[in-house]
Structure formats: structure tokens, C-alpha cells
Amino acid sequence: MQPTEASPTASEYTGAGGRGSAYAELSRTIKRAGLLGRRPGYYAAHGALLGTLAAACGLALVLIGDSWWQLVVAAAMAVVSTQLGFFGHDAGHRQIFTSGRANRALGVLLANLGVGFSYGWWIDKHNRHHAHPNDEEKDPDIEAGALAFTIGQALGSGRVARAFYRYQAWFFFPLLLLEAVNLRAASVRHLASGGCERRVREALLLGLHVAGYLVILFLVMSPAKALAFIAVHQGLFGLYLGCAFAPNHKGMPSLSADEAADFLRRQVLTSRNVRGHWTIDFVLGGLNYQVEHHLFPSMPRGNLRHAQRIVREYCHAHRIPYLETGLFASYAQALRHLDRVGRAPSAQ
Template identity: 35%
Template sequence: MCQQEVRRVERKGSAFSTDPPSPTSVTKSSKERIVSWGELSLHNTVEDSWIAIKGRVYDVTNFAKFHPGGDILFTASGLDATDVFAGFHNLTDAWKLLPPLLVGTLEDANNPPLPNVDPQYVQDIVEMRKQISALKLYDSSKLYYAYKIASNVALCSLSVAIVMYSGSWPAIAIAAFIMALFWQQCGWLAHDFLHHQVFNRRYINNLFGLLIGNIFQGFSVGWWKTKHNHHHAVPNVTDAPSGGDPDIATTPILFWSEKLIEGELEDLPLWMLRNQAVLYVPILCFARISWLVQSIQHNIPKPNPNITSKVMYYSEIATLFVHHSLFFALVVKVGMMYSVPKALSYMMMSHAWGGILLGVVFAVGHNAMDVLTLEEMREVDFIRLQVRTTRNVDPNWFTDWLCGGLNYQVEHHIFPSVPRHHLWKLARILRAFCDKHNISYTSKTLADGNKDVCQILQDVSKAA
């Protein structure tokens, strides 16, 4: 499920700061329906979808067309969605949408039929959320984000200044790399705003998302949200009622697990599969161009008006047009000042580095971690799913900056509304929780993480 498009009543604290009472304190009507875990699990398809949130069961089958995240809510069909709801709905008003969908009360809600999940484990999650709220880790520093915007603009200005000052090949190459850094850093910054980490009001975050994501970086806000929120719900999961993780749906270009190889091998481009570890970096050189194209394609069909307003739709088109117009004008200017080959080189190198700089960070976050089928996903709780499929990058001043806070990928996946400048504090809390419950927590250097990524590509190639 995703961040709801409803008014935020209270930013401080967790999604459960003023939520309905726990199932143990609810006074049940004598006629209120009791739903067993077994019955809940039967309603696990797009055509028949029930989910449980904090001890209450809801029928969301017909709600997807009104849900701001669309059919992403079907990823939790037949499951307890309490933790994923809390992660994606840091809005107390989201609860107001649920009563009309109520089916009944979940029987023995604090004791789900999952390995290593008992009432104490559930209570520890509640206590962890209370601790995060008490420490005010959901509160953002506006000064910090003002600095991040200014420093990003400085990168763009530096790239333009260099290429305007000198037309030498080294200057062209350096300017292109800095422009790629600008795009990469804008990606992380737009990510923060679009997870609604910064401001209390959704529309302000979206406005900054349009500025930083669409105009500065060139990636569609709507395209990114649809893809990224789905990834958050089912990380490294091959399939789900509304589709698996789009971030590993890179076949037939890249295969991240043997579980993704379907059908007869002769139907696949075997030369690519067998050489994918070698082709990985060259493929990343074209990744940014692919994402630019996907951003445009996403906005060609008219959106569902229940999910995307006309204002947002036309704002997307206008801001993407501004991005491409500005960069095209810059490339033309370089060509007029120096030569067409130098202009094209600046354009191609900046796009190539743009793909590499994004890829080496987000690939480390999940690739070469466990890949699960839908059946395997249903056997783990939300926190174990996120920790099992996610890798952190060991923190230092450089990785904190280069990765845009996503070196704390585990913490971000479980608490996506916590601003990046608080993630180091959150990491201490989550690690203590994982240690207590014997949950394996992975963190490696950026270099070692990328080695693992290349190794898994090679291993899958050999297995095929």
C-alpha cells in the first residue's frame, strides 16, 4: 500500500499515534464477525482480496480503483498488512477510509501462524514504533533539506560552468560526470520528498517532487511512485497478486535469480544470460535512457481520475517537457560553441554515468540478497521479509552522501517516512530488535556489495 492522498492530521509520531484501539481493547458486538487466519488466507487474489490491519479484517477487492497507489494493495491479499500499512501511511486520516471495508475482527490477531512470530515479537514491534515516535525520528530538518537542494543546484551549475568555460575533451568529460552526479543526487532527494519525509502536507512534497524529480532529473513522479512503492511492498519477490517486484523484473536483459528463469532456455537470449556479469556495467550505461523513456510512456495514457488528478497529470507532462527542453538547449549550445561531436559526447557521457551512478547504489540494496516466490513471502512477516531481502552499505561520510541515505536501506524499507538524517539513529534501534529476535542483518562496504552483485549475475549464468 502507499502513501494515501488524504489530509495529514499529525506529522509527529508514527502512523499509529492516534489510530484505533488495539484488537484486545475493542469492545466487540455480539453480532460482529470473527475471521480466522485460515479464512483470511483464502481471500488472496485480485478478484477476492481481504487484508488485516491491527486486528481488523477489510475487504479491499473493489477499493483499488480509488486507492491512490492503485492495485499495489493486492500485494498483501490474504495477509496481515499491519506493518506495511504503518510503513506507507504515516497519516492518521488514512484510517477514515477503512470502516466501510470492514469484514470483522481477526481471531488471535497477535499470534499469526508464521514461524518465529509470537505475541512478544508483535509487542516488541509496537514498542519499537513507540520508541521511534518518542525520539521524534519522523520530524524532518527543513534546514537540512534546504542545504541538499542548494548543493544539488551547485552541482548542476558547476557542470554548466565547466562546459561553458572550456571545450577541451577533459573538460567535457568532467562536466558530463558532474551532471550525472547532479541527476543521481536529485534522484535521492526526490525520493525523500515523495516518501513524504519532509513536509506535513502531501501536495508540498509533490511540488518539490515535480521540481527535483521531473524538472531536475527527468524522471516522472507518477512513474517512479508506482514502480517504487510496489517494490517496497514486495522486495525481491518474483510474483504477487498484482505483480512481483518491478526492480528485479529485468529479464531477459538481466537475471537476478534462477527463480526468474522460466520456460525453455532456448527461448532466452543465452549469449546475454551467459555473459550478463560482463555486460552489467555496459547495460547500466543505457539505464538512464530507459528510465527517461519509461517516464514518458507512463504519461501517454490518461490516468485513472480517482488516483491521479488532471492537475497532476498535466503538471507531469509540462515539467518533463521543461527538463528535456533545458538539457537539449544546453547540448545545442555546446555544439554551437565547440562541435557536434563534443556536444553528443557530453550528452552521451552524462546519460551513461547517470545510469551507472544510480545503478551501483540501488543494486547493492537488494540484488544478490534472497529472492522469494509468493509462497515463500507468505511464510515470513513484514520485517523479516524486508531484512532478508535488503542489504545496507557500511556508513561513513562518503557513502552517506553518495547513497543519499540509502546506505541505510534496511531501515528505510521498514520505516520509509523517517527522514534520511535520522536513519543512523533508527539503525541502532532496529539492529537491537534484530539481535534480540535472531534476525540476520546484512551490511557491507559499497565495494563488497557490488562484488556480490556481479557474483550473483555470474552464478546465475553458470546455473543456466
């Protein structure tokens, strides 16, 4: 069976094969293939590449000086910042080191000092997403806000919000330009809400990131150019992050905890893979293997491609719909879903 382009519906999973032992069987196959082992060489090489790119951006920033060409550097830094975020994501899932403490230390450095997000805030939010993907009540990634992800959210909103949601598919990509600002604001709220030692350390590192970032920019450039640099860097950073995460679950079935789905089916049926070659793997930080990543979160990024064949064949054998689509088709599916949700209230 070839992977289908159509998203599976919530009703399809109710009769899909047996339960209980399906994931355990697949997990044993993956372990026998050696795909859960650490990849220190892979991550050392990848880290060296990202470090070189970050250093090159910093050097270009200093050498170019007070010039509008700095906006090109800002765009390049948006790419590097996002890639550093992907690296921190891998650390958060303990893909890099065998030690949980080492993974956390790296994650905090990358997130708080390197990128400017709270690692503790993100790891809590992301773990809840992995445990309850597309669960309207428990998945923080589909909470109603600037966008409505379910018809229930749209129907429960006020008149002004419903009018906005009607056209939300058109606003999706422009809103992503503000995503980095939104994530930073959420990080600050999280760190300001408690005074435990970890949060204090995170707050200090985040403050050091912000202070160093602003001081360097305003020393090198005039205020107008520095502000333009910030707008381009942060806007493209948010856009890139959003474009990497948007194909993964948007438009896939919304499953509640009460619906009959075991772990295997819950993860597969709510996730969408993006097909492509190694360039897609790099650009999307391995998140294009969303099915495999959700089934085996601690699997090193470099092993996901090898696991895909095993998982896809296993899903076929157990009659579990497995969705894999092209990058632009994935965006089209997500936008169609947002459009259906936004227009549903007006049709009532």
C-alpha cells in the same frame, strides 16, 4: 552478535521469533527517540548545496564553451543529476515536508524538470517495490528483462536469452551505462499511456527539460561535442544510479507473498546495508541504510544513521538476521548471485 557478511537464506526467517507485535514495538522505540520527525534544517542545507553544485555546473558549461573539457563537466553533472534524484526520492517518501502536496510538488520539479524522469511513473513503481521487496511476482525491480534475477526467470527464457544470462554478471556494470535511457523510455511510455491532468503536467515539464537540455548543449558546443557530452552525462548518470541501488537487494532472498514472514522480517531479510561513514551516506544518498529505510520509509535521511543502532540491536534480540557489509563486498554478493542465476539453466 556482530553483523554477518553472509546473506540470510529464505529458510532462516521461518523460525525467527514471534510475529504481529514485533514491528509495532520497534516502531514505538523509534518514535520515542524522535527519529520520525521532519528535519527542515538538514534538507534546507542539503538543497542549498545541490543547488550550488548545479549552478556551478551550468556556469562551467557556459564559460568553457566549445571545448572537449566539457566532458569533465558532463561527468560532474552526472553526479549532480544523481544527487538530485536522491533528493526527489526523499520527497517521494514524504521525508522533507509534513505536507504530502508539498513533497509531491518538489518531487515532480526535481524528477520531471530537473532530472528528466516521470515522478508519477517512478512513485508507482517504487511503492510496489517497497510493499513487495524481492517478490518475483510483485516487485517491479526484479522483473526479468536485460537481466534475470531468479533461476525461474532464467529457466523460463528463450535460448538466446539463456545464452546471454550465462554471462550476465560480466555485463551488469556495462548495462548500467544505458540505465538512464531505459528509465527515460519507461517514463515516456507511462506519460503517453493516459491523459489525466497530472500526466499532462508531468509531460510538459519533462518536455521542457529535454528541450532546454538539448538547446543549451547545441548552442554552446559543436554537434560532435554536444553528442559526446550527452553520452558521457547520461552514461555516467545511469551507472551512478545503478551502483547506488545495486547493493540494496540483489542476491538477497526472494520471498513470495505466501511465505511466512511478517512486515518486519520481510523488510529486514530482503535488504542489505552498506557500512561506512558520512561519505558513504552522501555518495549513496542514504540508501546504504536500506534496512532502516524499508522499515521506516518516511524517516528523514539524516536520521537513518541514528536509527541503525536501535534496529540492529532489536533484530539481534529477536534473532532476525541483519546483513551489513562493505560497499565492494555488496557488489561481489550481487554479482555472484547474478552469476549463479545465469549459469543454473546450463547446469540442468
